[in-house]
Amino acid sequence: MxxxxxxxxxxxxxxxxxxxxxxxxxxxxxxxxxxxxxxxxxxxxxxxxxxxxxxxxxxxxxxxxxxxxxxxxxxxxSPKHLDVDLLQIRNIADEILERGHTHKAVVVKAGLMKADANVADALELTLGAEVMHSLIVHVENGQPIQVEERYVNPLVAPNYLSADFGRMTPHEYLTKVAPITAFEHIVQAVKPDRAIRKYLGLKNDHPCLRVFRRTWSGEAVVTCALLYYPGAQYRLEARSSKGPSKPVAILGEKQ
Amino acid sequence: MxxxxxxxxxxxxxxxxxxxxxxxxxxxxxxxxxxxxxxxxxxxxxxxxxxxxxxxxxxxxxxxxxxxxxxxxxxxxSPKHLDVDLLQIRNIADEILERGHTHKAVVVKAGLMKADANVADALELTLGAEVMHSLIVHVENGQPIQVEERYVNPLVAPNYLSADFGRMTPHEYLTKVAPITAFEHIVQAVKPDRAIRKYLGLKNDHPCLRVFRRTWSGEAVVTCALLYYPGAQYRLEARSSKGPSKPVAILGEKQ
DNA sequence: GCGGGTAGCCTGTATATACAGGTCGGTCGC
DNA sequence: GCGACCGACCTGTATATACAGGCTACCCGC
The missing domain is CATH 1.10.10.10 (Winged helix-like DNA-binding domain superfamily/Winged helix DNA-binding domain)
Structure with a gap:
């Protein structure tokens, strides 16, 4: 029947x-x-x-x-915004692919450098130690959506620079080399400087979310990164595990 | 059958x-x-x-x-379960007092209103239900550092409006009435509108962090709030519980 | 004209049932 | 003894059906 x-x-x-x-x-x-x-x-x-x-x-x-x-x-x-979970770390390429969109990573810089005071502090290395550095712009459907400036601890991931970031995001590569056991996120709203504006294609007064992320594998800091997201399009979310599931409009937004 | x-x-x-x-x-x-x-x-x-x-x-x-x-x-x-603990909700007055500064709350508005679609949705009430609303500016050492616009579910905290916000922040009062069992934070970077700029004493192009927070007590939404922080001055932190303790300078910032 | 009831559309949840296909262990035949 | 098959158990997907309850638009009566 x-x-x-x-x-x-x-x-x-x-x-x-x-x-x-x-x-x-x-x-x-x-x-x-x-x-x-x-x-x-x-x-x-x-x-x-x-x-x-x-x-x-x-x-x-x-x-x-x-x-x-x-x-x-x-x-x-829903009004267009991209969600990022503050309490877990996801691969941006996966998120984009899940939305049915295309992802491309543009490598602006990749190389070695000597750690200044801030970087050495963040990676828990000594001042002047050699670290790896990359600057990548992530593009969704042709539109830039994240600038990722990353510093990597060479003691943990010595071959980082030879990875093919067109095929595998830095995050993906690093989690393969050293699984994340702890992380830290610090979020701020900033006025992006000219370089960031250029990469994201933003106007002068457009605010940005800046996420400073460090990840650990065991006792060692694997990497730290500054992630810039174009302001109001992006929302970072954090929920306690018992929390709600259904997305809700933020007050003050239309619809 | x-x-x-x-x-x-x-x-x-x-x-x-x-x-x-x-x-x-x-x-x-x-x-x-x-x-x-x-x-x-x-x-x-x-x-x-x-x-x-x-x-x-x-x-x-x-x-x-x-x-x-x-x-x-x-x-x-799943094996992962990097602990989702942190990014806990803190009382802004405590934070300020811990820094050895003085805290003052200025009540701009406090009253009843009918829930519009967004508020009703956020509090999981029906459209037009009566809710309580308050707008408070938090001041640290004479300088405004947070605008808190809050909507409260009267079924959970019916006497909210008779609390003395000079002596106890809304957050403090509400956690006393109904302990938090779950929460949600959504963070964005926005250009503040004129009213917010006025309350925070900001210039035109200064970016703001906007945090949309909802808290639950059991099955009921207790309250939702929009919190505005003047951009780069404020950092929102989230760490896995195994994470680090020592604060670190954010890359790109002086000192 | 206006207010209230209702019909109709929409989502939310739940049930019973069915078949496809992966994995594993035991049994039967050579 | 060893390999091939088969059945038990598991998830994945799909169908038809049912009732609850929110919301809207329309109509009818006052």
Whole structure:
């Protein structure tokens, strides 16, 4: 009696197809922030799936922060912002790929340098010790979204500079070499200097979030990095584990 | 024919109960990283739910990074769990007093209002419900350092407005009335509007950190607040609990 | 004109059922 | 004895169905 729709085999699963379609519509601008997305029953008609499948696609996109839903009203595209979790460290390339977007890393600089007082302090090395340094701009769908200035402890990851950052982000490489056992995040709002503005394509008065991150592997500091994010588009999130799941609009923002 | 289990009404939904049970077992150490978690069918038997419900609980915990699943093998507690402890909520008055400075709170507004869509959503109340609202400027040694705009759930703290904010900060009062069991922080860098600039005594292009904070006591949202800090002067810190203690200068800053 | 009730749409949750496919251990046949 | 098959168990995906409850727009009666 049931339609016995085979759950496809090699191809994408139904709920993934729905998610991809919605992400594509957003990427192409067919769906703008605030726009209403097809309701579950409309998706049922359009894709020939059951409501549970449509529900799953929409629910997952909501958890991923792409959509906002409210019972009785409908489902809407969230205002565009990128979320970063303050209490865990994620690979920026993964985050971007999960949103269905393309990621590219542009290596501006990579080389050796002598640690000045701040760097030596941060990496717990002696003044003047040789450290590795890289400056990378991360680009999502052609738009720069993060400047990453990184200093790496050569005692922990001596071959850092020979990694191919086009294929593997510094973070990815370093966690492979030395798994993270502890981290520290310090967040500030800053006026970006001219170089950062240039890399991110920002206007003069656009505020930036600056995250100073250090990671440890065992007793040793693996690396420290300054991460610059273009201001209001970015939100850093921190939740206690029992905390909520559903994204909520920040007060004072439209919609 | 079907069992017609009512989806509960006031209480937690079934899949939430399962998630809470698993999280509790992990918290109490009954489940260690790497341990096998009950399979879906075992949960079906234990909780009297359908497999789809058990599946949802486990799948969400997987997305949240708590569990790892693999078909044919089973479900296991994730190894990582870099402790999510810090970025704790502190009372700004305590921080200031610890620095040996004086703290003063200036109450700009305090009163009742009807919740608009965003406030209702944030406090998990219905649209138009009456909520309490306060706008306070915190002053350290005569200099304003935080604007705190707060909305309070009257079901949790009905007497909020009669508290004396000169003697006890809103945060202090609220934690006394309803201990915090969960929180959420969302951090952004923004250009402050004129009112905020005025309260903080800032120039036009000075960036601000804006922290949107919600706190829970049990299932209820106690309060949500927008906190504005003058940009580079303020740092928000988050550390894994195994992390470092010694403060370090942020790279790029003098001294 | 205006206020209240209701029908209809939407999401949230839950159930029972089904098939696909991975993993593992035991058994049977050579 | 050893290898191949098979069945048990697990997750992954999908369907049809049901009821609860929020929200809106429309209509009807006063």
């Amino acid at each position: 049931t339609k016995a729709v085979k759950p496809v085999s090699g191809e994408a699963r139904h709920y993934i197809r729905i998610k991809e379609q919605i992400l594509a519509d957003i990427a192409e601008g067919k769906l703008q922030p605030g726009d209403r997305v097809s309701s579950e029953s409309e998706l049922v008609a359009a894709f020939g799936v059951s409501r549970m499948t449509a529900n799953r696609a929409l629910r997952e996109l909501m958890f991923e922060g792409v959509l906002k839903r409210s019972a009785g009203i409908g489902t809407f595209v | 079907t069992k017609a289990v009512k989806p509960v009404s006031g209480e937690a939904r079934h899949y939430i109960r399962i998630k809470e049970q698993i999280l509790a077992d992990i918290a109490e150490g009954k489940l260690q990283p790497g341990d096998r978690v009950s399979s879906e069918s075992e949960l079906v038997a234990a909780f009297g739910v359908s497999r789809m419900t058990a599946n949802r609980a486990l799948r969400e915990l997987m997305f949240e990074g708590v569990l790892k699943r693999s078909a044919g093998i089973g479900t296991f507690v």
